[in-house]
Amino acid sequence: MKPTLFVLAAGMGSRYGGLKQLDGLGPHGETIMDYSIYDAIHSGFGKVVFVIRKVFEADFREKILSKYEGHIPVEVVFQDIHDLPEGFTCPEERVKPWGTNHAVLMGKSVINEPFAVINSDDYYGRNSFEVMAAWLQALPEGSTGRYSMVGFKVGNTMSESGTVARGVCQTEDGYLTGVVERTSIGYDEKHDIAFTDDDGSVHHLAFDTPVSMNFWGFTPDYFKHSEDYFVEFLKENLTKPKAEFYIPTLINKMVEEGTASVSVLATESKWFGVTYAADRQGVVDKFAELHATGVYPDRLF
Numbered sequence: 263m264k265p266t267l268f269v270l271a272a273g274m275g276s277r278y279g280g281l282k283q284l285d286g287l288g289p290h291g292e293t294i295m296d297y298s299i300y301d302a303i304h305s306g307f308g309k310v311v312f313v314i315r316k317v318f319e320a321d322f323r324e325k326i327l328s329k330y331e332g333h334i335p336v337e338v339v340f341q342d343i344h345d346l347p348e349g350f351t352c353p354e355e356r357v358k359p360w361g362t363n364h365a366v367l368m369g370k371s372v373i374n375e376p377f378a379v380i381n382s383d384d385y386y387g388r389n390s391f392e393v394m395a396a397w398l399q400a401l402p403e404g405s406t407g408r409y410s411m412v413g414f415k416v417g418n419t420m421s422e423s424g425t426v427a428r429g430v431c432q433t434e435d436g437y438l439t440g441v442v443e444r445t446s447i448g449y450d451e452k453h454d455i456a457f458t459d460d461d462g463s464v465h466h467l468a469f470d471t472p473v474s475m476n477f478w479g480f481t482p483d484y485f486k487h488s489e490d491y492f493v494e495f496l497k498e499n500l501t502k503p504k505a506e507f508y509i510p511t512l513i514n515k516m517v518e519e520g521t522a523s524v525s526v527l528a529t530e531s532k533w534f535g536v537t538y539a540a541d542r543q544g545v546v547d548k549f550a551e552l553h554a555t556g557v558y559p560d561r562l563f
Contacts (some may be wrong), residue, residue, distance in 0.1 A: 263375050264308025265398035270346060270365050270476070271296060271322070271382035271470070272315045272341040284318075284325055285536070288549045292562055294535065295382050297549070299330060305391035306399060307378070307501055309335045313368045314338045329370030329563045339368040342451040344457075347489065350496050353503070362476065362507030363488055368521030376401055379478045379509070385545070386477055387531025388557075396526055398479050409436065410479035413526040416447065416455060419533040424448065425457075425542040430467070438517060438524035441474055441510040451489045472526055475533055478509060479525075482527070488512060488523070 286293060299310055310330065314322050319338070330336050343359055344352045345368070350352060359365070366379055376398040380386060390412045393547065397410050413459040414432055429441040447457040448482035455467045491512050499505035536542050552558050 264306060265395060265479075266309045266311055266373050266375055267299070267302045267307045268366065268373065268375040268377050268379045269298065269310060269312045269382050270362060270379065271295065271312050272359060272365050284321060285542075287536070287542070287545050288562070289402050289553055290561060292384050292549070293298060293324060296400065296543075296562050297385055297507055298380060298382075299334065300385070300558070301391040302378075305388065306395040307334070307391070309337070311337045311339060311369050311372055312376075313341050313365045313514055316342065321442050324433075333563055334484040337539070339372060341365045341368050344475045346496065347493050350493075350500060353501060356503055359508065361508050361511075363507045363509045364507065365481075366467065367485065367488050370489075373485075374482055375482050376479065377404075377438070379401065379476065379480065382477055384533060384535045385548075386423050386475065386533060387529070389447050390414070390477060390527075390529045392530040393529055394477065394479050397525065401481065405481050406483040407516075407522040408481065408525075409476055409484065409522050410525040410527055411513075412477040412529050412531075413472030414475050414477075414529060414531065415469060416467050416471045416473045418531070419475060420447070420449065420455065421537045421548050422449075422544070423481065423493055423504055430457075431472040431474055433472060437528055438515055438526050440514070440517065440550045443508075443510065472528075474510065476509065478513075479527075484516045488510055491515065517552065520534075 265421050284293060327336055341359060343356055344354055378394050386437055390524045394412055401408060416428060417429060423445040427445040428447050431438055432440040444457040456464050493505055495507050513524060517524060534545055534548055536545055
């Protein structure tokens with residue numbers, strides 16, 4: 263069975279502004295998602311599921327989903343801050359979404375096969391889809407607790423316009439042992455890669471340090487683990503307006519407890535995206551070059 267691609271498209275870019283998911287950056291107005299779907303199709307994925315917010319469903323269907331008709335089956339699910347387990351009620355003052363792992367939970371009703379999770383506003387590159395699809399397709403039928411993530415080289419994920427947040431990975435023998443979120447990775451005065459710790463100290467990272475760009479591979483049992491741990495998360499964080507249930511929150515727990523193993527899949531793909539408004543023209547130029555050099559055809563769909 264071909265794996266499914268699950269695209270997280272419910273967020274809004276606070277630093278960039280507006281709906282980045284619908285921004286046309288390619289030569290013919292292609293969105294970053296269009297390139298992800300094109301690469302997924304050509305790498306062996308068999309279905310795409312989008313999680314969005316209900317409020318922009320009409321625009322999303324008109325501007326995005328209509329392109330994919332006849333190319334790959336597509337389904338849509340919705341993330342809502344009020345969609346909580348029985349016994350919990352969203353506080354009235356809550357505005358912020360509950361995080362990436364809450365968004366993943368929304369796919370439970372439509373995904374019954376191994377699946378990959380990506381962000382909608384990140385360009386991951388064809389090779390990252392190829393290595394993930396191959397890994398998911400090679401899983402023995404009925405596998406549980408065997409997950410994966412694409413480990414990008416941090417040097418291939420930087421922005422020239424400011425600092426970035428990355429999940430810095432700790433690995434052993436090709437498996438993930440932990441992910442530590444670093445929120446201020448940038449270039450120092452020597453153009454070396456560094457981040458500032460919570461106490462203000464500066465630490466350097468080698469170019470090939472593996473980082474998570476939220477490109478994960480799961481089997482459907484992950485939904486049950488997410489449901490169970492979300493209850494525990496809410497018991498501690500329900501009244502905290504900025505608390506979010508992130509994928510690495512659960513992954514770290516499962517790895518530490520030995521509930522799951524996470525293979526780190528190496529890739530030479532270079533990430534890019536519009537983290538800041540100043541990044542936009544550079545992304546437009548990169549897509550134009552990828553078309554001009556034949557990586558992508560004139561029209562994706």
